Amino acid sequence: MTASPSFLLMSILQNLRAGKRTTALLILGFAVGWLLPAALLASARHELFALRDRTMPDARRIIRLEELPGLSPPSVRDVARRSEAEMFAILRDLDPGVESVSFRSEYRGILSDGRSYRFVQIQSVDPAYTELFRQYFRSGGITGEGRACVVGTGLSAELWGGSGIGRNIRAGAVFCTVTGETGVQDRRVMIVETEEGSYRGWTQFFVKVKENADTDRILGKIRQAAGNDWKVERMDEVERREWSNTLAAYAAAILISLATLLFALLNIGNIMGLMVRERRKQHGIRLALGARPRTIRAELAGELIVVTTASLLLVFAVLLAVRPLAERHVFAMRLDPAVMLSVFAFNLLICCAAGLVLTRRLRKPDIVRLVREVE
């Protein structure tokens, strides 16, 4: 005879009610075990999206030129060097295989929103630069009639606690209106330059080639034209290097995540082990009275599902509640259904594996041993 679902449900609820304190501790233990891995998973997902956004889909067709530091400070123009405007003109007319040339100049200055001042990194970019990325804008874009600028999502959250679109700001000497937000450079302000020759600070050029096959040929020509003042590289190589640098930079976070995950797994295993051990005698007696191991397993599984679901709901409630604060001071998180489902699925997988291991003794011949073991 198989136990009916209603009987199982009643039995599960009765068991949980009978040991309220233990149930509360189980839920707390599970929740605490999952809190950090879930937060780190949400943060990793955010970083993954940011990384995806900042990759250039046509990296194999893009060549990057990077201004090498001269002897004079960035604010002072070295007359002996070829100017950025000259370089831009050379690159544009270098070869018919060149599709577009875009630039990014970076310097530091004061960001003012009329209420406070902040020392930030400012970039001057041309509209074509934003089109090189998979997804440059998180929200908004380059719109409006006046001077447009784009603010990084992190900076925006830190300064205004949310979106800064529509605000009139001053970045360095430039007055502009925030028309978009980006996750590509999330702590910077980007001024969209509509005029040629608005270069400030340290400059990079991005030369997009029409055909893949022409990249190396044009790279050689650019190297010849640029001389020793510019570092010239293929963008796919730069991206590969940046990826390994990112991994190195995240080594500490990965180490903590792995240790946290191990802690969570052991926590689940320990809690389930203790839960099963506590009931061994009861299970032995019930088996002796004719209960089927399958019923007991189903009951245990049901209890686990109730406890872990409550714990995970608690975890996500806590994460959603602290998310604005965490994003402002600690790290950004992306708590989307994929993260939640992954955590639920992973938890279910662990529970099933641990359940199978822990209930392998629920077999008829071991009844006396089960009863004795507890004593």
Add this chain to the structure above:
Amino acid sequence: MTGYIVRKSLLMIRRHFKVHLLFALQTAAGIAVIYACLTLQYSTAAQYREIKKEIGGVVWEVNVVSERPSDRPPLDYAQYARLKERFPEAEFPFCIVRTVYYTTDGTEIRTGRLLYASDDFLRVVLDADRPGFERGSAAYAGGGMRGLLEGRYRLIHGHMPPAAADGADGSGAEADAELAGGLAVLPMEELGAGRTRFTHHHLENVPLEQIALLPLASYYPSFRPEEAGMFQLSVRFGPGADEDAAIAGITEILGHMLEWGGEDYHFVVGSAGERLLSGYAEIRAGASAAGIIAGICLATVLIGLAAVAQILFLRRRRAFAVCSALGARKAVLFGEMLLEIALPSLMGGLLGAAACSWCLTAWVQVPPIRQSPAVMAAAAALALAPGMLAACALAPGFRRLRPIEMLRRDQA
């Protein structure tokens, strides 16, 4: 009795070997998380302390970048006075330098510098306290420059102040003259400067003899747009000034200057100051984030471990109650429980801290990791906390152990 407690605890650990092994492993993982977070926090906090120390007493050099030609100066005297009023705790060793070439006898060409300086410049750079100099009518000049200002020597190239220009061609030279604009040129010795040469950035090693110090306010009537790039405002906050206040102060000064400069000028701090300004905010944010993460990890790991330890003991309450009924002292039972949980936890803690230390050394280079034996010892010692927390939570229950009722409930 102590020997009995230790023997009994070891016996119980051996009997519940699997449970304690898993608990020790969980403690090891938890302590590894705590140690990694504490080390990150320790490293970033050390960086933060270093940058704070570096900020103390630094001279911030504010340079001007001309965005478009303008006939107004990047910082006029009234604006400078407003800055002084707004930041009374800051010093502004501000000077504008004009280089001039002159000849004494028509054959030898000499280089001289006209320094339009502030009071703070005299005090900070030359150790000369002359309050009111910057808007006064006294000028100090070294031998050759005094001759030029008084019109005894001939100007070859450069721009002289209008007041002195009348006499600079040699025609209107008056010995010991009070110049037409009311500027009295005094010998440099009368300044009572604490040094004979400059040690100030681009004036490094220039002798005072080749300098004429003029009041800052006297520069503005003769401002020329091409001289905008010569403006270099230095700002120094007192050695005892708070680093946060210094950072906020220099940011606000830059903000005000930008506002006054409109779209004509952009202001940047020197590379050393720029590194401190951008690095300070980044390191402070990193240190506080690491602190918050360490705190959260500490709390969650301790709560998680304490919950497991408490479940571990809850199931043994009946056994404790029976022992108590048979005559065992509650203090002994409590001690036994504490030791039973402390030993595996401590083992786990030591293992976790050591393993994490090795991993951090081997794999993590960014941010620069600084490990401290004190942090490691503290993390390992924290392994005892969950057991203690669980034991403390159970302690009130130990006083109310009712074995008969427990057994009766069991029979029911």
